[in-house]
Amino acid sequence: MVMISKHVVNEKGHLLLGGIDSIELAKIYGTPLFVYDLSLIRERARAFINTFKQENVQAQVAYASKAFSSVAMYQVMKQENLSLDVVSAGELYTAIKAGFPVDRIHFHGNNKSKEELLLAIEHKIGCIVVDNFYEIELLKKLAKEHDQKVNILLRVTPGVEAHTHDYITTGQQDSKFGFDLLNGQADRAFHEVFRDEHIQLLGLHCHIGSQIFETIGFKVAAEKLIKKMIEWYNEEGFQCTVLNLGGGFGIKYTEEDSPLEPSVYVKEMVVVVKDLVSKTNFAMPEIWIEPGRSLVGDAGTSLYTVGSEKEIPDIRTYLAVDGGMSDNIRPALYGALYDAVIANKIGEKNTENYTIAGKCCESGDKLIEQISLPKADAGDILAMFCTGAYGYAMASNYNRLSRPAVVFVENGNHQLAVRRETLEDIVHLDLPLTLEKEGQ
Template identity: 50%
Template sequence: MMERIVDGGRFIFDGCNTVKLAEKYGTPLYVMSENIIRSRCREVRGDFIDKYENVRAVYAGKAFLTMTMCKIIESEGLGLDVVSGGELYTAVKAGFPMENVIFHGNNKTPEELQLGVNHNVGRFVIDNLYELELLQAIAKESDKKVKVLFRVSPGVQGKTHKYISTGQKDSKFGISLDMEIITDAVKKAMDYSHIELKGFHFHLGSQLFENHIYVTGIQTIVQLMKYMQEEIGFSAEELNVGGGFGIYYTEADQPKALAFFVDTIMATAKAACSEAGLKLPQVIIEPGRWIVGEAGITLYTVGVVKEIPGIRTYVGVDGGMPDNPRPALYDAKYEAIVANKADQPLEQTVTIAGKCCESGDILIWDLQVPKIEPGDLLAVLHTGAYNYSMASNYNRIPKPAVVLVSDGKAGVIVERENYEDLLRQERIPQYLMKEEQESIEKCAITVL
C-alpha cells in the first residue's frame, strides 16, 4: 500500500507536491514514481535473481511502456516482455538490448514477426502452430535461426476476474495440452531448420494472491517436459512461469511479498524436476503490474458536484473512461485522495464520475472525501498499470501527459495530446472534396 505523505494539507508523491504538479502540467495527469519502480525492480533482484541460480526476470511491458520505462528497466538489470510490434518498436527506439527481449502475443502478424527477426529478439513465445510455420518461413528467408518457447495452457484457473484469467483450458492463449497436439508441435519445431526450441511458457492470469496455483501449473508442465524427453528426446532448457502477482488497490486486496510467490515457484520446480529425473531448467518470471501498479497515480480536477437528494452525490472530473477504462471493463476498484485537502476530515460520500457520454463511466463508487468543491484536485491511487497503456481517445478526448517524479524532481516522459493531434492522421477523400466544390459552384449559379 502506498505511503500517504501530507505536507501543509497537500498530498506529496515521491517528494512532489501533487497540487503544484497539476498546476504546472495540467490535468488529467499520469504521475509515475521512479523510486517505487526501482524499489520493486530491486526486490526482484534481491529475492529472485541474486537468490537463485539460473533464473531470469523480465518486465511485462504491456502494463506500462514508454522509452523512459525501457531505460529504467534496462538499468535495473531486468529483461523486457513485449506483446506487439508497437511495444517492440518502443524498445528498439529506446536502445533496449534485444537479446533480453521476449516477444509474446497470441496472433502476431507476419510484419510483427519480421520486425522481431530483423532486430534479433532473444525469444519468441509461440502461441500456435500457424505462428510456428510462419516464423520458420520468415526466419529462413532472413537466414536467421530464432529461439522460441511454446506457450501452453496448463488447465489451471486462479481466483481473479474472468477477463484477466489466462491459464484455464478454455483460453485464447497457448497450445492445448492435448498430448497429440503438443507433441506434433514439438516435433515440428525440432525438425525446422531455423527454429531452436528452448522450452515452455505458461501464464495463469493477473492480479493473483495465491501461490498454490503456480505449484499446480509447474507440476503439470514438468510432467510434459518429462514426457517430451522420454518419448521424443526433447530436453527443455527454459521454463517461463509468467507473472500475475497481485498488488494493493483497496482494502479488499491482500498483496504478498514477491518471495511468497517466487520461493514457492522455485521450490516446486526443483522438487518436481528432481522427482521426474530432469535437470532443472532456467526459470523465468514476468512481473508487470507488480512493478508499476502502485508506482502511479492519476490527478484530476473536480468540476461539477451534482447532488441527488437522498440518493447520491456525483462528482465530475476532467477525465474518466478514456484514461482509465478498467472500472468499466471489469469493475476495477480504486482508492483516492482529495490532494489539496489531504489533511481534512472525511465528511462526504460521493461517486467519482468521468466526463464521457456513458453511464458506465464511473471511476469510483461511494468514496469518502472532505467537503468537495469544483476546482479541487483528486488523486486516484495505484493507477500505474494498465491505465496509460489502455488509454483511448473515446469521445475525441486527448490523452493525458505522463510525468516521472523522483525525490521532488519531475519531468514529462509523454507529452499531453491536443486537439490537433486527434486530427493528425485524418484525410478527406478527394471525391468528397470534389463533390463539395461542385455543390458550392451550384449554389453560386443558383444565387446568380
C-alpha cells in the same frame, strides 16, 4: 513531511508523490496527469531479481510492458537489468528506440503478423513465444528465408484457472492463447518445431491469470509443465533450458486486497521447480517470470481536477473530474476498484459520500462508485491511486479527448515522460474530404 492515513503529506496538507507536492505537479503539467514514482518501481524490480539470486537460480525477470510502455519506462527497466515482454510491433519498435538490449526482448501474442515476426527476426530478439500452429508455419518459413536460427518458447494452457476476474483469466482450457496440454496440441507443436534446423526450442511458457493473491496456481502450473518436459526428455531427449511461469502477481488497489510480497511468489515457485527437477535426469532450467502490473501498478497515481457536482437526494452525489474512461477504462470495462483522496485536503474529515464521475458522454463513465471524502470544491485535485497499469496503456481519444501527460518522479525530482496530446495531435491523422457531392 508527515504521514497521515498512510499518505506522505507536506506542511500544507498536500499529498506528496516521490517527494514532490502533487498540487504543484498538477499546476506544472496540468490534469488529468499520470504520475509514476520510479523509486517504487525500482524497489519492486530488485525484490524479484534479488530473490532469485538468493535462491541461487538462473532467471530472467521480464517486464510485461502491456501494463504501460514508453521509451522512458523501457529505459528504466533497462537500468534495472530486467528483460522485456512485448506483444506488438509498436511495443517492439518502442523498445528498439529506447535502446533496450534486443537479446532480452521476448515477443508474445496470439496473432503475430508476418511483418511483426520479420521485425523480430531482423533485430535478432532474444525469444519468440509461439502461440499457435499458424505461427509455427509462418515462423519456420521466415526463419528459413533469412537463414536465421530463432529462439522460441511454446506457450501452453495448463488447465489451471487462477482466482481472478473472468475477463482476465488466461490459463484455463478455454482460452485464445497457447497450445492445450490436455488435448495433445502441445505434443503436436513440440514435434513440429523440435528438430527444425531454424528453430531453437528453449522450453515452455504459461500464464494463468492476473491480479493473483496466492501461489498454489503457479505451483500446479509448474508441476504440469515439468511433467510434460519429462515426457519429452524421455521420448526425444529434449533438454528444457527455460521454464516461464508468466506473471499476474496482484497489487493492493483497495484495503480489501491482500497481495503477497514479490519474494514470496518467487520462493514458492523456486521450491516446487527445484523439488520436481531433483527427481529427474535433466538440469535445473532457467526460471522466467513476467511481472507487469506488480512492477508499475501501485507506482502510478492519477491526478484529476474536480469540476461539477450533482446531488440526487437519497440516491447519490456525483463528483465529476476532468478525466474518466478515456484515461482509465478499467472501472467501466470490468468493475475495477480504486481508492482516492483529495490531494489538497489530506487530513480533513471525510464528511461526504461521492460517486466519482468522468467527463465522457457515457452514463457508465464512473471511476469510483462510492467513496468517502472531505467536502470537495471545484478546482480541488483528486488523486486516484494504483493507476500505473492499464490506465494510460488502454487510454483512448473517445469523445476526441486528449490523452494525458505522464510524469516520472523520484526523490524530489520530476520529468515529463510522455507529453500531453494537443488538439492538433487529435486531428493530425485526419484527411479532408475529396469525394465530390453526388449530383455535382
